[in-house]
Amino acid sequence: MAAFSFNKLVIFGVGLIGGSLARALRERDGVSGARTVVGVGRSAASTARALELGVIDAAATFDDPVALRAALAGADIVLLAAPVAQTQPLLERIAPLLDAATIVTDAGSTKSDVVAAARAALGSRVAQFVPGHPIAGRESSGVDAALADLYVDRNVVLCALPENAPRDVERVAAMWRASGAAVHEMSPEQHDRVLASVSHLPHVLSFALVEQILGSPDAALKFSFAAGGFRDFTRIAASSPEMWRDICVANRAALLDELDDYTAVLARLRAAIEAGDGAALEAVFARSREARSGWQAGGSKTGTDDASK
């Protein structure tokens, strides 16, 4: 069990992701200190449920400068668990209120844009910001869905900046390890490329299939004969439109690279189908099956990715 001690953690956005971290650090073994968790939301209503559930000890609203100052005073760590598009305005608001010793981190699904937002908002104080991404989620969202074990055996990626003090990066890593996660380091560009490939692109492809069927003249008939293959392939097409809009825009460069590579693979398969080249198709399908089966056998890939961010 990883040991981790904190006195005050401030979470902006106490939904599934922020709430699960709060619950993990309050309920799991090996965590010590005063362990006070303060939640900050857009309105009092948005943190009321987290208070009621005991996920947080106190709440503040984003637009109340006095309460916000009190919330941030003496904080060990601040976690931004709001949609990535809010990173820059959030950081601009809290920058003048931050103690010099407070470490700020985030849980956003994209990292290059978050780093740019942090540099723009924090200037030379960007050293206090350690970018991160817990690759975890559930189909349900909101603080009611928060679980103390959401991060157990899940991956968290940290994209440390050159300006970060190694001990600050290690402190954020220790926090995630205390919640049960395995922590990895990557550059923001590498993170965004990897996630574009295995998460963002599949979401776009899945939304696109449902969109295509909706636009066809026999859409109702097609949906009524769709079965298990369609169900699995399109499960992620029921994801949050707002969240995936933001991700697609924030990570557009990496996503377009992956989309173009994918389109090239699809063109190759199209040519094989048109030519009736069964051997070429079978070779691709057999390679894919082997890789996919090996991946499944290789670990516990449960839950959804990015369900709430």
Next chain:
Amino acid sequence: MAAFSFNKLVIFGVGLIGGSLARALRERDGVSGARTVVGVGRSAASTARALELGVIDAAATFDDPVALRAALAGADIVLLAAPVAQTQPLLERIAPLLDAATIVTDAGSTKSDVVAAARAALGSRVAQFVPGHPIAGRESSGVDAALADLYVDRNVVLCALPENAPRDVERVAAMWRASGAAVHEMSPEQHDRVLASVSHLPHVLSFALVEQILGSPDAALKFSFAAGGFRDFTRIAASSPEMWRDICVANRAALLDELDDYTAVLARLRAAIEAGDGAALEAVFARSREARSGWQAGGSKTGTDDASK
């Protein structure tokens, strides 16, 4: 409970699909008659397990003309549950041995090619052949995976030919209803278009994503950070390469139409991503989510499609 009576059913290919029909007709209520089921395989080994499990009463091999003639004598119904590419050679072999009163049907995932194969193999006797497709399956295959309730609440499509006697079509429909399925009629072209859209295309798209990742320089890194979205999207990329090769070749015209439509939708999404047009992306994603959520709520879409054909 639908009533159905038969004396002798002959199944070519006693795997998941054929075996499940045999079990359903032997174990479910409302089925009467002598209910003898004869399995035919490529070799004695391929039917031995079905005999051992009591799924069939007797077995014959495809290349033993004497046993095959005895198997077919007096059969009410013959079901072809072998890969679709074998339809024509199977029908050519059994054509001279068929009683005039025997109805032949199949369980193939594609129908236009099966109809063409039946016309080529049976000539004027094609009236005895009622093309069909039970849209059902499991992740596991083979007769050990056969279930008496595999077809309960699943869809079976019959593509009756102009030459078919209505009472023969009704008899095949009654057989599937007795196994628990809902029976629908479509033209072969309509069936192939619908299945190309909601089953064949998603399989190709899923195989293509794994193929793309395999071909990228950081494949191992990508696989190691893949999570729930990837898992769902690529579950069908672990499907049988041989089966999907045959389906892609057999249904190539409809599949290419769907693939081209899909590529056009993807190009539209690509343009919106490149332009950073969040409103356009959100509109598509919101439409897709609503349709997908409505589909899920609308019925029991369990199991996999075409797991074994």
